[in-house]
Amino acid sequence: MAETDREGPTAGGEGRSRRSFLDWLLGFSAIGTLAAIVYPVLQFVFPPPRAKGRAKGAVLAAQASEMPPGSGKIFPLGTRPAILVHTPDGKWRAFSAKCTHLSCTVRYREDVHMIWCPCHDGGFDLTGKNVSGPPPAPLPEHAVVIKGDEVYVSEEAQVG
Amino acid sequence: MWTWLDERVGLEPLTHLAAQKVVPRHRYSIFYYLGGMALFLFIIQLGTGLLLLLYYEPGVSTAYESVKRISGEIPFGWLIRSIHRWSADIFIGVLALHMFTAYLMKAYRRPRELTWLTGVAAFGLALAFGFSGYLLPWDEIAFFATSVGTAVAGAFPLVGEPLLQLLRGGEDVTGATLARFFALHVVVLPFAALALLGIHLLLVQKHGMSVPPGVAEKGRARPFFPDFLMHDLVGWTLALALLAALAALLPAELGPKANPFASAPPEIKPEWYFYAPFQQLKMIPAFVGPFEGEAVGAVGFAILGLLFALVPFLDRQAARGERSPAFTVAGWIVFVYLVGLTCYAWLH
Numbered sequence: 001m002a003e004t005d006r007e008g009p010t011a012g013g014e015g016r017s018r019r020s021f022l023d024w025l026l027g028f029s030a031i032g033t034l035a036a037i038v039y040p041v042l043q044f045v046f047p048p049p050r051a052k053g054r055a056k057g058a059v060l061a062a063q064a065s066e067m068p069p070g071s072g073k074i075f076p077l078g079t080r081p082a083i084l085v086h087t088p089d090g091k092w093r094a095f096s097a098k099c100t101h102l103s104c105t106v107r108y109r110e111d112v113h114m115i116w117c118p119c120h121d122g123g124f125d126l127t128g129k130n131v132s133g134p135p136p137a138p139l140p141e142h143a144v145v146i147k148g149d150e151v152y153v154s155e156e157a158q159v160g
Numbered sequence: 161m162w163t164w165l166d167e168r169v170g171l172e173p174l175t176h177l178a179a180q181k182v183v184p185r186h187r188y189s190i191f192y193y194l195g196g197m198a199l200f201l202f203i204i205q206l207g208t209g210l211l212l213l214l215y216y217e218p219g220v221s222t223a224y225e226s227v228k229r230i231s232g233e234i235p236f237g238w239l240i241r242s243i244h245r246w247s248a249d250i251f252i253g254v255l256a257l258h259m260f261t262a263y264l265m266k267a268y269r270r271p272r273e274l275t276w277l278t279g280v281a282a283f284g285l286a287l288a289f290g291f292s293g294y295l296l297p298w299d300e301i302a303f304f305a306t307s308v309g310t311a312v313a314g315a316f317p318l319v320g321e322p323l324l325q326l327l328r329g330g331e332d333v334t335g336a337t338l339a340r341f342f343a344l345h346v347v348v349l350p351f352a353a354l355a356l357l358g359i360h361l362l363l364v365q366k367h368g369m370s371v372p373p374g375v376a377e378k379g380r381a382r383p384f385f386p387d388f389l390m391h392d393l394v395g396w397t398l399a400l401a402l403l404a405a406l407a408a409l410l411p412a413e414l415g416p417k418a419n420p421f422a423s424a425p426p427e428i429k430p431e432w433y434f435y436a437p438f439q440q441l442k443m444i445p446a447f448v449g450p451f452e453g454e455a456v457g458a459v460g461f462a463i464l465g466l467l468f469a470l471v472p473f474l475d476r477q478a479a480r481g482e483r484s485p486a487f488t489v490a491g492w493i494v495f496v497y498l499v500g501l502t503c504y505a506w507l508h
Contacts, residue, residue, distance in 0.1 A: 020260060044379060045326060046322065046325055046326060046328050047325060047329050047336065050330060050331075058370045074421055074423050075421065076421045079332065079385075080332070081420060081422075097423070100307045101311075101441075101446075101453075101454060102307070102311035102312060102315070102349060102441070102454060103308070104304055104307055104308055104424040104425050104428075105304070105421075105423050106423060106424075107306075107418075107423030107424070107426075112430045116427045117307050117424065118423070118424045118425065118427075118428050119304065119424055119428055120438075120441055120442040121442055129371050130446065133442070133446075134441065134442065134444060134445065134446050134453050134454065136446040136452045136453065136454075140177065
């Protein structure tokens with residue numbers, strides 16, 4: 001009886017500690033297995049960053065003779081759209097064509113001579129400044145170079 | 161045949177359920193038909209969606225062309241596609257009404273909290289169905305609507321940027337976005353919707369239909385089978401006729417093919433069920449205090465949705481079976497606000 005008394009609690013204690021160790025091991029393995037599944041899946045669904053697709057050097061945006069003063073044109077600059085504007089006073093300007101509000105592609109409005117985003121009625125003046133509606137920031141400007149009749153726009157020389 | 165099946169499957173629980181299921185009669189009983197109508201339209205979506213899958217080819221160089229072929233060359237392709245479009249629009253409208261009337265009838269109160277939550281989640285899935293399906297024809301409007309919609313998700317503080325990447329499969333809307341939306345629209349969402357719907361319907365069977373607090377029942381409840389089901393069938397037949405008429409008179413359109421290097425068209429608008437947030441985003445100024453307007457709009461709508469989902473736990477009076485006029489008034493205010501914004505966007 002005395003032996004049982006002595007051994008019982010010790011055996012029970014050992015059993016409990018062995019059980020809790022196994023529980024811990026099982027839990028740890030389950031979490032480890034889950035993490036080993038979830039981590040690669042998460043890495044898979046979030047795409048790795050790509051090269052920005054910046055235009056190398058200057059891009060031929062338009063023939064100057066095709067764009068009278070007071071007109072605009074959307075053209076690809078790398079992988080993104082840009083807008084070339086020939087202002088009514090004869091200046092050439094180029095901006096990113098992605099609206100700074102919710103990234104719709106803007107257009108030139110010849111009736112009011114401004115850059116306009118149709119998605120939420122955002123307005124930019126011909127210096128790219130956000131002047132009406134919800135856009136929170138100006139359009140980033142690109143550098144324009146005229147060579148004869150050709151109008152080149154360069155992303156690297158981006159201004160502002 | 162019945163005996164043969166009964167011996168092998170055990171049909172007794174089904175016949176028992178059909179015999180026991182009743183629908184309460186009171187002045188608002190008519191709103192009980194909305195759930196069945198939503199279910200019917202969902203089945204139409206599954207059927208027409210499966211048919212469209214026979215010809216639709218996802219991919220930047222094939223999606224638009226395949227939709228054009230469905231609409232122009234495949235016999236009755238225009239009909240299947242138009243019914244899919246119209247049924248989607250009506251489905252979301254019916255689901256919204258079902259949810260709003262369930263809200264006003266306080267059907268969310270104990271013990272139906274989970275029925276409410278699965279219903280609200282199903283409505284979220286329906287919006288996701290609409291949003292993901294809108295891109296699939298890969299036309300101009302679809303492209304820009306997706307650009308804006310995903311940019312709204314990107315406007316959320318902290319989680320916005322990863323969410324945007326997750327949705328677009330990159331920084332911009334490209335073929336990667338189309339592939340993701342296709343998988344979402346035809347695999348992920350249908351599975352999720354069927355699971356949610358299963359739980360929702362099971363809970364409706366378990367708890368029966370809720371009678372609003374303080375509303376007197378008129379006589380004995382109506383047996384579901386066959387009385388209520390027959391009325392349902394009449395409604396479904398009318399809905400099918402309406403869909404056929406709309407598809408024939410106003411078939412689904414297909415604009416010019418998406419061109420990432422073109423300006424957004426001047427008349428651009430999302431689907432009608434996104435008019436309210438669309439109009440709200442137009443009205444919010446660039447900055448609200450130190451915060452950007454679009455972030456305020458996105459977070460505002462998310463909070464509104466969350467409060468709506470959690471209403472069973474906020475409305476303590478209804479939980480005790482009492483009337484809760486404050487929640488009724490709040491519901492009507494939100495309803496009028498959303499309908500007002502929708503009408504405003506529609507008219508402008």
